[in-house]
Amino acid sequence: xxxxxxxxxxxxxxxxxxxxxxxxxxxxxxxxxxxxxxxxxxxxxxxxxxxxxxxxxxxxxxxxxxxxxxxxxxxxxxxxxxxxxxxxxxxxxxxxxxxxxxxxxxxxxxxxxxxxxxxxxxxxxxxxxxxxxxxxxxxxxxxxxxxxxxxxxxxxxxxxxxxxxxxxxxxxxxxxxxxxxxxxxxxxxxxxxxxxxxxxxxxxxxxxxxxxxxxxxxxxxxxxxxxxxxxxxxxxxxxxxxxxxxxxxxxxxxxxxxxxxxxxxxxxxxxxxxxxxxxxxxxxxxxxxxxxxxxxxxxxxxxxxxxxxxxxxxxxxxxxxxxxxxxxxxxxxxxxxxxxxxxxxxxxxxxxxxxxxxxxxxxxxxxxxxxxxxxxxxxxxxxxxxxxxxx
Amino acid sequence: xxxxxxxxxxxxxxxxxxxxxxxxxxxxxxxxxxxxxxxxxxxxxxxxxxxxxxxxxxxxxxxxxxxxxxxxxxxxxxxxxxxxxxxxxxxxxxxxxxxxxxxxxxxxxxxxxxxxxxxxxxxxxxxxxxxxxxxxxxxxxxxxxxxxxxxxxxxxxxxxxxxxxxxxxxxxxxxxxxxxxxxxxxxxxxxxxxxxxxxxxxxxxxxxxxxxxxxxxxxxxxxxxxxxxxxxxxxxxxxxxxxxxxxxxxxxxxxxxxxxxxxxxxxxxxxxxxxxxxxxxxxxxxxxxxxxxxxxxxxxxxxxxxxxxxxxxxxxxxxxxxxxxxxxxxxxxxxxxxxxxxxxxxxxxxxxxxxxxxxxx
Numbered sequence: 001x002x003x004x005x006x007x008x009x010x011x012x013x014x015x016x017x018x019x020x021x022x023x024x025x026x027x028x029x030x031x032x033x034x035x036x037x038x039x040x041x042x043x044x045x046x047x048x049x050x051x052x053x054x055x056x057x058x059x060x061x062x063x064x065x066x067x068x069x070x071x072x073x074x075x076x077x078x079x080x081x082x083x084x085x086x087x088x089x090x091x092x093x094x095x096x097x098x099x100x101x102x103x104x105x106x107x108x109x110x111x112x113x114x115x116x117x118x119x120x121x122x123x124x125x126x127x128x129x130x131x132x133x134x135x136x137x138x139x140x141x142x143x144x145x146x147x148x149x150x151x152x153x154x155x156x157x158x159x160x161x162x163x164x165x166x167x168x169x170x171x172x173x174x175x176x177x178x179x180x181x182x183x184x185x186x187x188x189x190x191x192x193x194x195x196x197x198x199x200x201x202x203x204x205x206x207x208x209x210x211x212x213x214x215x216x217x218x219x220x221x222x223x224x225x226x227x228x229x230x231x232x233x234x235x236x237x238x239x240x241x242x243x244x245x246x247x248x249x250x251x252x253x254x255x256x257x258x259x260x261x262x263x264x265x266x267x268x269x270x271x272x273x274x275x276x277x278x279x280x281x282x283x284x285x286x287x288x289x290x291x292x293x294x295x296x297x298x299x300x301x302x303x304x305x306x307x308x309x310x311x312x313x314x315x316x317x318x319x320x321x322x323x324x325x326x327x328x329x330x331x332x333x334x335x336x337x338x339x340x341x342x343x344x345x346x347x348x349x350x351x352x353x354x355x356x357x358x359x360x361x362x363x364x365x366x367x368x369x370x371x372x373x374x375x376x377x378x379x380x381x382x383x384x385x386x387x388x389x390x391x
Numbered sequence: 392x393x394x395x396x397x398x399x400x401x402x403x404x405x406x407x408x409x410x411x412x413x414x415x416x417x418x419x420x421x422x423x424x425x426x427x428x429x430x431x432x433x434x435x436x437x438x439x440x441x442x443x444x445x446x447x448x449x450x451x452x453x454x455x456x457x458x459x460x461x462x463x464x465x466x467x468x469x470x471x472x473x474x475x476x477x478x479x480x481x482x483x484x485x486x487x488x489x490x491x492x493x494x495x496x497x498x499x500x501x502x503x504x505x506x507x508x509x510x511x512x513x514x515x516x517x518x519x520x521x522x523x524x525x526x527x528x529x530x531x532x533x534x535x536x537x538x539x540x541x542x543x544x545x546x547x548x549x550x551x552x553x554x555x556x557x558x559x560x561x562x563x564x565x566x567x568x569x570x571x572x573x574x575x576x577x578x579x580x581x582x583x584x585x586x587x588x589x590x591x592x593x594x595x596x597x598x599x600x601x602x603x604x605x606x607x608x609x610x611x612x613x614x615x616x617x618x619x620x621x622x623x624x625x626x627x628x629x630x631x632x633x634x635x636x637x638x639x640x641x642x643x644x645x646x647x648x649x650x651x652x653x654x655x656x657x658x659x660x661x662x663x664x665x666x667x668x669x670x671x672x673x674x675x676x677x678x679x680x681x682x683x684x685x686x687x688x689x690x691x692x693x694x695x696x697x698x699x700x701x702x703x704x705x706x707x708x709x710x711x712x713x714x715x716x717x718x719x720x721x722x723x724x725x726x727x728x729x730x731x732x733x734x735x736x737x738x739x740x741x742x743x744x745x746x747x748x749x750x751x752x
Contacts, residue, residue, distance in 0.1 A: 028533075035537050110517055166730040171449055171517070172663070175656040176726040183719035190711030302525055309518065344533035351526030358514045358522045379515045383743035386447045386517065 012371035013360050014310050014317075018324070020363075021352035022049065028348060029341055036340045043069060048339035055334030056327035058083040083330065085216035089288070091326025092226045093118075096281035097304025098322050099233055100156075100274040102313035104170075106237055107270040108250035108381030113159055113174025114278045115301030116181040117152040121279025123185050124151030126203050126292030127193065133207025141221070144209035145283050152279010153272045155181065160271025164264040169386060170271070178301070189294035201294035211287040222284040227319075229277070234315040246270055250378035253385070278304070299347070306350050309357055313376040325350065396696055403698050410694035414685070421568045423684040426642070428676040429576045430455065430651075433634035434658025435665065435672035436586055437502075440627035442667055443590065444620045445603040445741040446509050449520035451631050452655025453527030454501045458635025460531040462494025463646040466544035466639075481574040482548030490544060491575075491636045498632020499625050501527070506624035510617055513745035524655075532648040543644045547573040573641040575633055579673075582630070586669040599623055603739035606746045616746045631655075653722070660725045666736045675728075682724045686717030 026045030033041035046062065046069065054060045058080025063072040097114045104111035125148030132140040159177060162168040194201040211220040237243040249256040249266045256263055281300055286292050303325055310324070311317030328346045336343045356363060357374055364371045395405040414420040434451045441448035470486035477484055501523060508519040549571050557563040570577060590596040598619050601609040606616045634654070639646050657679055664678070665671025690706075690713075693699040706713045 032537055110521075112521070162726075162730045168726070168730040169663070172656055172660045172729060173726055175653050176660070176722045176729070179653050179722040180719050180726070183715040183722070187709070187712035187715035190715075191709040192712070302528075305521060305525065342533055342536040344529060344536055347529030348526070348533050351522065351529040354518075354522040354525055358508055358518050359512050361512050361514065375515050375518065379518065383447055383515055383517045386738065386743045388738060 009372050010312075010317075012367055013357065013363050013374045014312075014321070016363050016367055017310075017353050017356035017360070020356045021349050024352050025345065025349045029339070029345065032341060032345075044339055044341070048335050048341050048345070051338035052328065052331035052335040054079075054083070055331030056083055056087050057331075081216060085219045086330035087323065087327045088223050089218045089220060089326075090329040091322045092220075092222045093281035093284050093300045094303050094307050094322035094325050094329075095226045095230060095319055096277045096284070097300045098307030098311060098318040099229070099304075099315065100152075100278035100281070101304045101308035102311065102315070102318050102376075103233065103237065103246075103277070104270060104274045105308060105313040105376045105378050105382075106243075106250050107246045107266060108253065108378045108385070109160075109163075109267060109270060109274070110171055110379075110382045111156070111159075111174060111271065111274045111278075112171060112305065113156065113177050113275070113301075114281075114304045115298065116174065116178035117155045117275045117278030118282035118285070118298050118301045119178075119181045119185055119296065120155040120282070121148040121152035121275075122282030122286035122296065122298075123181075123188075123292055124148055124279075125209075125283035126206060126286040129206030129209035129287055130204035130291070132209055133205060135208060137208045137212065140207070140209035141212060141287070144206060144287055145225075145280065148279050148283020148286070149276045150279070152282060153276035155279065156275015157268065157272040160268040160275075163271070164267045167388070169388075171382075171386070185296075186294050189292065193292075194294065203292040205291055206287055209287060210290050211284060218288070220284070220288060222288070225280075225284075229280075230315045230319050237315070242269075247378070250381055253381065303350070306354055309354060309374070312374050313378075403701070406694060406696050406698040410689075410698070411685070414688050419567075419571070420681075420684055420688050422571045423687060424677055424681045425569065425579075426572045426576045427683050428673075428680040429572075429579050430634040430637050430642075430654045431658050431661055431676035431680055432579050432583065432673045433575075433630045433637070434655050435661040435676055436582060436669055437498075437627040437630040437634075438659055438662035439586070439590070439665075439667055439669055439672055440599075440623045440630070442662060442742050443603045443739055444599045444623040445606060445739060445744065445746070446506070446620055446624055447516040447520065447743045448505060448624070448627065449517060449656070449659060450501070450505050450523030450527075451520075451634075451658055452651050452653065453520075453524035454498050454505075454628060454631035455635045455638065455655050456531055456649070456651040457501050457527045458494040458498040458632040459638040459650060460535065460635075460646050461497035462490040462632075462636045463544075463639035464538070464540060465493035466490025467540050467542050470544035471542055477545075477548070481550060482545075483574070484544065486544040487547055487640055490640045491633070494636035494640070495629050495632035498630070498635060499628035502625050502628025502631065506621050509745065510620050510624070513747070516743055516745075528649055531646075535646060535648055540646070544640070546644045547575070547641045549573055550577060573637075575637045575641050578633075583669045583673045590669060600739070602746075603741055606741050607749070610746075610748065616748075620746070634658075657721065657725050660729050663736055663738075664728060667739060678728065679721050679725045682720040683717070686720055690714070690717060 029045045029048050030040060030042060033044045050062050058076055060074045063070045100114050101111050125144045128147035129144035132143050159170045159173040162173050163170050189203060190201045193203050195204045211222055213220055245261045245266055249261060249263045253263050307318055307321045307325055311321035332343045332346045335341060360374050396402050434455060437451050438448055466486045466489060469489045473485060475484050505519050505523055508514040509516040557566055598614050601614060602616050602619045610616050638650055661672045661675030664675035693702055
């Protein structure tokens with residue numbers, strides 16, 4: 001009972017935010033039916049969310065085949081297996097980009113450079129993967145993944161070092177690095193690294209470096225690596241001296257300095273670690289795809305911000321939040337087919353979830369329970385130090 | 392000069408300088424820079440209005456994008472309802488004017504959301520801005536895909552004064568350099584000057600700065616901190632809205648997903664570079680965007696001599712890399728300037744901190 005109360009206190013604000021976002025999203029879907037069906041369809045949200053759920057889990061609660069809607073819970077085991085595998089595969093990189101933002105929060109840093117770190121990590125993984133394509137699988141996969149991690153780490157190190165030694169705020173510098181990475185990589189792939197054959201510009205096949213499939217059609221090794229990393233990150237942040245230092249500098253940089261810690265060192269280290277997580281996410285995406293396409297429009301970088309905030313910057317929360325967003329991504333295509341709603345609706349719902357999370361003071365008043373604050377306290381440090389140039 | 396051009400490697404530098412001087416004084420590099428710097432400068436004015444009163448606004452990007460979409464859609468709707476001939480003044484049509492007003496309205500509305508979240512709800516201001524950016528990107532992307540607007544209301548024309556004016560010796564040259572753009576670009580210079588004077592010479596400016604530096608003290612002398620902050624954030628939205636209008640009604644004639652292309656963040660860098668003054672931020676915007684203007688100039692009209700041959704060689708061998716290098720330049724330059732120059736800038740003291748009246752809970 002006590003455990004349940006504690007769990008509710010932690011999950012209340014995120015849960016209510018998600019429900020309100022879905023509610024507001026359903027109003028948007030009803031309005032959208034004016035454009036897609038030329039008439040208001042009040043049942044469209046039900047159809048849309050139902051197909052979203054079915055695409056993500058294989059579960060079905062209502063039957064909409066004959067125009068009338070009836071309650072008919074059913075599950076197709078084969079479809080469920082496929083759907084859940086899709087959800088897990090979509091969630092894995094989001095956990096990593098979520099950690100890339102969440103671990104930064106812990107040190108009072110706001111890493112919005114996930115997109116660039118994903119691009120650089122994925123690009124290097126694809127490049128190295130192409131080179132080691134004919135090596136034995138364990139060697140090829142390890143080298144490609146490590147290349148991705150290294151690329152991301154380097155691309156996180158840059159804004160970390162800039163902040164620590166020049167005072168350039170990471171909110172601006174990481175965004176500049178995002179744009180920079182996408183321009184430069186497109187040019188490199190188009191002019192130097194593309195292979196002859198495919199109709200669009202892309203790098204060579206990664207061959208044996210492709211993400212090994214462990215179960216189902218796309219249940220890849222990455223899912224297990226991600227689980228291990230979540231556990232490791234938890235231990236690092238909450239059970240090691242370094243984690244303590246990171247949390248201290250996030251909570252109060254000057255206190256950390258007086259206690260003999262080096263905020264500069266911690267900022268560089270944390271940003272590098274964050275970049276490594278995002279770089280790994282990029283590596284997993286590219287090694288699952290099998291090559292690096294010149295135009296790699298990824299949204300998992302920004303998705304990581306939602307994941308980290310929804311998961312209150314805690315590794316376990318990040319895992320759960322990524323599962324939710326992963327399910328939405330996995331289910332969205334079937335929703336688009338069934339309800340004719342553009343797939344981008346999940347981006348809107350994601351934004352709405354964040355909106356309600358931001359207004360959590362209102363939500364806490366609304367539910368009147370013992371709901372806990374969601375916003376990580378260290379974020380205060382980010383806002384307070386915005387524009388400051390000394391570390 | 393010819394001797395200098397012939398030097399190994401260093402010769403390239405001199406050739407480039409000669410090209411640069413030529414570009415500034417004879418071709419339209421200045422006008423082009425001014426035009427490209429407009430959304431950055433407007434975004435930066437929004438940032439100055441916000442941050443001077445103590446509110447961090449990293450949502451300028453999302454405000455611009457929303458305004459660009461709303462302005463474009465409004466213009467298209469009006470244009471289809473009444474396709475009118477272009478007016479003499481900047482080629483303005485009712486559609487374009489309604490579009491600009493709608494964009495401003497959208498900018499103010501999103502700003503109101505930011506103000507409410509940061510001032511009344513006392514949400515984390517960085518989060519509030521992030522929410523605005525992510526929601527704006529998602530919502531405009533979704534609606535653009537859903538509605539698939541087919542038409543376009545066109546764009547404003549550049550300023551056309553009577554021909555004789557351009558023939559005047561000095562005035563003609565100044566007109567060509569600085570006043571040969573659309574209405575939004577042209578008005579930016581006025582906004583910057585007015586805001587600079589207002590911020591440092593008016594009662595509003597003094598109150599704004601007081602609230603941003605020491606809200607408690609401002610409150611003690613009877614300034615309504617909450618009201619000043621609300622007003623500044625919402626008025627800042629006017630500039631973000633205009634920047635959005637520039638994107639779809641002056642520079643382009645269509646809307647593309649994510650077309651603000653991180654300009655809102657370059658604007659934030661311009662605010663920091665300009666040390667929270669309108670004129671300084673404008674200078675930052677010009678500095679960051681001169682690289683893009685120069686890139687366009689070099690690509691359309693390569694420099695003469697060895698340098699030109701060298702650049703054309705690269706362009707022929709690596710066309711995409713060549714183009715993308717120039718595309719990346721403003722972002723790279725912003726990053727370098729931010730890291731190198733910022734060292735000495737000090738933000739308004741109370742920036743980022745919600746204000747709680749004493750005794751209130």
